[in-house]
Amino acid sequence: MAQRVAPPRRAPLSKERVLRAAVALADESGIDSLSMRRLAEELDVVPMALYKHVANKEQLLDGMVDVVIGEIDPPVRGAAWKTAVRHRILAARRALLRHPWASRVLESRTDATPLVLAYMDSMIGLFRAGGFSVDLTHHVMHAMGSRLLGFTQELFDDSRSLDPEVRDMLIREMGKQFPHIVEIVKVVYHEADSVVGPGCDDQAEFEFALDLLLDGLEALLQREIQSPAPSPVRGPIHG
Amino acid sequence: MAQRVAPPRRAPLSKERVLRAAVALADESGIDSLSMRRLAEELDVVPMALYKHVANKEQLLDGMVDVVIGEIDPPVRGAAWKTAVRHRILAARRALLRHPWASRVLESRTDATPLVLAYMDSMIGLFRAGGFSVDLTHHVMHAMGSRLLGFTQELFDDSRSLDPEVRDMLIREMGKQFPHIVEIVKVVYHEADSVVGPGCDDQAEFEFALDLLLDGLEALLQREIQSPAPSPVRGPIHG
């Protein structure tokens, strides 16, 4: 009598638990193997059970994005706009790198979640506080694009590592058709041979492009401060 | 008698015909409704027939990308690197805009097709001819990213047009949480109300960002010419 030994019940589901499991699954097995059925299995539950906690798969993905966005460190306070923006973007990048699927999923979102909007809002705030006009800030946001969230879509995956022997043959083969590409690839691989790992330092490349943009924005800001005309949207310099 | 009237046979399939049909279908009905089955139906053929001409769906998508890339005008000859690059990129953009699905598909490609490689090679060639070192060109290619092909991923679709009444209510609602976003949206909509169409001039935004980058690259090039040191990959200005 008294209280029976409860049959070993698993913890009840919740939106939170579902999202965390989804993120973990995507982290471990890749976003392609994240299906509602597989996720349910992971949670030891029948697939349809998930639908009591998320409306559908799209909303699941939205929720996963929010988990990642939630991991971005808050902006540093009291810094100049440029360093504040730079730091925040690199913070976002760190969060995204922890979840390799995140950038792909972000790209596929059609509507921004409130959390993403909040992040964007705070980024806009950094520029506005730095003295950018509303107009200019708008253009800036477009120019930065996904870089605001710490990633850029790479058009092809050049970080594949392959057998040096095969690689050299490929290079020789490609050289006839794509001499300029090969010229670059050669240098990259040569530099990398002493070090280790893939041919490209993605982080360095990201920061290079980021700083290039930020420096350009700084110049624009100076221009705007000197002549705060209602700038027509024209090219930065020839405007 | 003589030659009998041949039964009305449809034109035989070919990789070419399959690709053209796929592009047309995606253009008209969106990339989401492009399935092997639907495409086969369009060609009045059983689904498996397609597999005699393309290995699988991935290769079909690769082929579709090539169709689009093939539509990009060749580079203008004899121009300065900056205008040559600018024109070519805007040409690529025109091709992509003709096929709204193309940027999404391009993003999803994991390997570049030879045609894409050829395009990239020719873009690299423009920079090299303009005096960029191999190293710098490499960084430039990363910095330009998908912009080289005339598109940038927009993180959320702000060009949705909706009932002005609903819009104003939304704006008022959002204002509390996202004041900076609303500040921008208001200006954009105000500017657009006189004109027509969506709130944002995407082409202008694209060119703004493109010119911002090209101007930055020009400055880098000057720096490099003056001190052609084997530049360590550091930020453009603080390097």
Added chain:
DNA sequence: AAGACTAGGTGTACGGCGTACACTTGTCAA
């Protein structure tokens, strides 16, 4: 003319997917 070879199109089937819908079960308030 006969047979072999082959490229192109067919038919069937499998395993996966997202999810609609009707159901049971456990919990707790009235």
Added chain:
DNA sequence: TTGACAAGTGTACGCCGTACACCTAGTCTT
């Protein structure tokens, strides 16, 4: 005790990509 409600289940549907065996018509060889 009842009955409402939230959580989990089971079944089923229509879609997807594609493996595999088959058929068919044309071409090439002898």
